[in-house]
Amino acid sequence: MPVVNYQSREITCKIVYYGPGRSGKTTNLQHVYSQLPEDRKGKMVSLATETDRTLFFDFLPLDLGSISGFATRFQLYTVPGQVYYQATRRLVLQGVDGVVFVADSQRRQMAENVESFQDLHANLAELGFDPRTVPLVMQYNKRDLPEDELISIGELERVLNFRDLPSFSAVAVKGNGVFETLRAIASRVLAKLSTNPASAGAPA
Amino acid sequence: MSADGETPKNEFESFLGDIAEEISQRVESLPRPVRAKTGEFRAFNAERHVLDWPGVVDRMIEEMA
Numbered sequence: 183m184p185v186v187n188y189q190s191r192e193i194t195c196k197i198v199y200y201g202p203g204r205s206g207k208t209t210n211l212q213h214v215y216s217q218l219p220e221d222r223k224g225k226m227v228s229l230a231t232e233t234d235r236t237l238f239f240d241f242l243p244l245d246l247g248s249i250s251g252f253a254t255r256f257q258l259y260t261v262p263g264q265v266y267y268q269a270t271r272r273l274v275l276q277g278v279d280g281v282v283f284v285a286d287s288q289r290r291q292m293a294e295n296v297e298s299f300q301d302l303h304a305n306l307a308e309l310g311f312d313p314r315t316v317p318l319v320m321q322y323n324k325r326d327l328p329e330d331e332l333i334s335i336g337e338l339e340r341v342l343n344f345r346d347l348p349s350f351s352a353v354a355v356k357g358n359g360v361f362e363t364l365r366a367i368a369s370r371v372l373a374k375l376s377t378n379p380a381s382a383g384a385p386a
Numbered sequence: 387m388s389a390d391g392e393t394p395k396n397e398f399e400s401f402l403g404d405i406a407e408e409i410s411q412r413v414e415s416l417p418r419p420v421r422a423k424t425g426e427f428r429a430f431n432a433e434r435h436v437l438d439w440p441g442v443v444d445r446m447i448e449e450m451a
Binding site: 186188193214217218219222246247249250252254357360361364365368369372373375376377 | 396397398399400401402404405406408409410412413414416417418419
């Protein structure tokens with residue numbers, strides 16, 4: 183749960199982009215990074231293999247500056263989508279405040295989408311989260327592909343979005359839908375903002 | 387530059403504007419933590435031994451004074 187820390191005057195939210203390999207999680211972060219003004223550009227940490235697949239994870243600290251007197255930071259992470267990086271995904275999910283599930287809209291990737299979505303739920307449960315209450319939004323990426331290669335939005339909704347979560351079409355490589363998705367997950371995470379009990383000794 | 391002469395907002399700035407407003411409202415609506423009172427004993431056992439006090443250091447300073 184994201185917290186307002188009255189002692190350190192900080193608000194920090196951790197958002198994880200989850201989804202199958204090559205669905206566009208890193209591309210989402212790269213677009214956000216490209217839009218940051220120079221004075222806010224921290225370092226985007228990306229650990230990739232020689233073939234540009236995310237090996238461990240990407241990390242983009244988003245410093246939003248001082249809001250209502252609190253230093254506000256969003257920490258954006260991606261997980262490696264490949265099935266064999268299970269341990270890394272679980273590690274990255276620790277302490278998560280919100281999840282963006284990036285689905286690949288290619289018809290041939292439907293099974294991978296389902297497997298990754300199930301994997302997300304299993305890992306959240308394993309870490310002690312109730313997957314039904316963790317803030318989550320769906321992004322259907324690569325919507326610019328030829329129609330005959332695409333899974334329809336209706337089918338994606340039916341198979342993946344049975345909880346009727348907010349969902350967004352995107353072409354992350356062109357930046358379409360990236361900030362809409364980020365705004366939606368930020369909003370859901372902020373709705374859960376609470377006061378940190380550890381800061382109870384701080385001035386009111 | 388857009389047709390009406392205004393510079394289009396950067397996507398991040400637009401996001402920041404929306405989210406800052408939301409954070410401000412949210413922070414304002416939260417109950418603020420109450421400062422624990424110091425220098426005041428809160429609990430004694432039957433022998434009048436202090437079981438708990440807010441600040442050990444405060445108590446030491448008090449006794450040394």
